[in-house]
Structures are given as C-alpha cells and as structure tokens.
Amino acid sequence: MSSDKSQTYSISDLAREFDITPRTIRFYEEQGLLAPTRRGQVRIYSPGDRVRLKLILRGKRLGFTLEESRALFDLYDPGSGNRRQLKTMLATIASHRTNLTQQLHDIQVMMIELDESEARCNQALEEFSDTTSSTAPINNKNTMTEE
Amino acid sequence: MSSDKSQTYSISDLAREFDITPRTIRFYEEQGLLAPTRRGQVRIYSPGDRVRLKLILRGKRLGFTLEESRALFDLYDPGSGNRRQLKTMLATIASHRTNLTQQLHDIQVMMIELDESEARCNQALEEFSDTTSSTAPINNKNTMTEE
DNA sequence: TTTCAGGTTTACGTTTACGTAAAGGTAATT
DNA sequence: AATTACCTTTACGTAAACGTAAACCTGAAA
Structure with missing residues (x-):
C-alpha cells in the first residue's frame, strides 16, 4: 500500500469523531459550508474539510448560525474583495x-x-x-x- | 401619589429596555419563565421579574435554551429538593x-x-x-x- | 450468490423561538 | 363621542437545524 500522504475521511469517520450524524454533515454541505470531493458518488473528506467542520462546530458552541460561520470562512482569504467589501469585513470582525x-x-x-x-x-x-x-x-x- | 417603594414596569418598558418585542416577553411567560402579577388583565412586572428576564437573555447569549434557563432558576433555591434532586443539580452545575x-x-x-x-x-x-x-x-x- | 455494512438522494416531519395578523378591551386625550 | 396608545388573547406562519423514513447503489465478506 502506498503510504499516500493525503489523509482522507469518510463521512462516518467525521461523524464519529465529532459526535454528530452524517445527516448533519451532509446538511452543512447542502448549506455551502463544506465541499468534499467525490469518489464516484461517495464523499471523501480532506484534512482541510475536517478543519472546516471543526470551525463550524466551534461556531455553533459560540452561538453562531451556519450562515455566520460561512461568512467567517470568507475572512480567511480577504484577497477576493474590493475596498468596500474589506471595510464590511472589518466591521464584521469588530462586531x-x-x-x-x-x-x-x-x-x-x-x-x-x-x-x-x-x-x-x-x-x-x-x-x-x-x-x-x-x-x-x-x-x-x-x-x-x-x- | 404615595411614593410606593415598589417599582414596576409595563411589558413595553421591559421590551424597550432590553430591545426585544412584547411578544417575546409573553412567550417567556407562556413557557413558565416569568410570572408577572396582573392589574386586571394587564401584566405588571416587578424588579424581580426584570432580573429574571435579564438572566434569560444572558442565557440566550450563551446559547442556553429557554428550558435550560428555566432549570437554572431552580438552582437559586435548592431548599425544595430531596437528596437525589440535589445530586442532579450538582451534576447539572458541573456540566x-x-x-x-x-x-x-x-x-x-x-x-x-x-x-x-x-x-x-x-x-x-x-x-x-x-x-x-x-x-x-x-x-x-x-x-x-x-x- | 446472498447478505450486509456502509454510502447515496429525496422528501416530509420536528423542535425552538419567536413573527404576524386578527379581533378586541381599557384608559386618557381631543 | 371618537381617536389614540397600549394592552390583551387566539392562532396560524416561519426560519434554522437538523431527524427520520423510503428506496436505492455498491463493494466486500460469508
């Protein structure tokens, strides 16, 4: 077996690890918070996907809505915004x-x-x-x- | 006329103060979290009621459900419980x-x-x-x- | 080959925490 | 008397975040 460096997870792997149901994870994807790759029809989660899931759950513990968490992800790459959007982001952060x-x-x-x-x-x-x-x-x- | 020491509030007084709607306050009462007195049909809120409302809202900021906040109120007078209930309360507190x-x-x-x-x-x-x-x-x- | 443990989509159901009329009572102004 | 400003109850509506059931695929094991 090639010791492929790219670790992956199945949906139930993550469900077990974070004590949530697969349904929950699929729902997050449905809401645009996750975008795992597919092998055929089956979802394959990368370490990056896992981190995002972790962030979502932390957001939940702090009372964030899924939409708010999604918005927070955008704060991780502010290269994509124009000046007005950046100002908005700064205001969001302050809030x-x-x-x-x-x-x-x-x-x-x-x-x-x-x-x-x-x-x-x-x-x-x-x-x-x-x-x-x-x-x-x-x-x-x-x-x-x-x- | 008589400078009655007991301060009271109308439902909209509290709604304004805490920036919520009267509907919200009535809902909390409906759920057994508040129990204002009445003058005829009209709700009269005491300073104690006001504090309870404050606690509810703080609970909400921390992600508590209304039921959880209601349960927390019981922790304020542990005289009413038997031994088993007190143990349960201690476990709840720890949690x-x-x-x-x-x-x-x-x-x-x-x-x-x-x-x-x-x-x-x-x-x-x-x-x-x-x-x-x-x-x-x-x-x-x-x-x-x-x- | 059947069984079976996992995965999938589709879709309707559920709980929480209110929102939103509708229809009306009461008290003070105008 | 009529308007206005609050207050009331009753009741159906709604958004978020999933739960749950049905019906299906699919690869590995018995």
Missing part, C-alpha cells in the same frame, strides 16, 4: 469581537453564580445529613412542599 | 461549568483568529492603496490596529 467580549463577561459572571448555586446545594445536602443523623428515616422538617 | 470552560477557550482562540483576519484585511486594504497610489485621500500608513 464579532464585541459579542465575544460580552460573552466572556457573561461567562465570568455565570461561573461565579454556579459557584454560589453549588454552595447552596452542598449546604442543603449537609442539612439533610444533619436531619438524618439519628437512626430513623426522619422526614425533613422544612416547610416546602415535598414530592 | 454547565464544563461547557462554559469550553466556550471560554473557544472565545480565546477565536479572538486570536479575528486579530489575524483583521490583519489580513488591513493588508489587503494597503495593497489597494498601493495600487491606487497618487490621488487617494491620504491613508494612514501604520500597520498596527488602532483603537
């Missing part, structure tokens, strides 16, 4: 940065709140232990409705 | 932390990539200026991004 900064802040605040929620949960658990200290399956004495 | 950590990383990487894309755009613009050399409305020639 994304603003959003990401907001998200960064949101995450920090929410992390703190998760800490607090966790503390309250642990405290509630401790109070359970207190109540249950003696041998009987004593009921908890708080006024909240039980299930 | 959210994992996701937020991933997002944090995603954001950092994407910020860097945005920097690079911006640099490429600026470079492409400079090459335009070169081509357009003489009569152009003087461009700034420095290569650094400005603030």
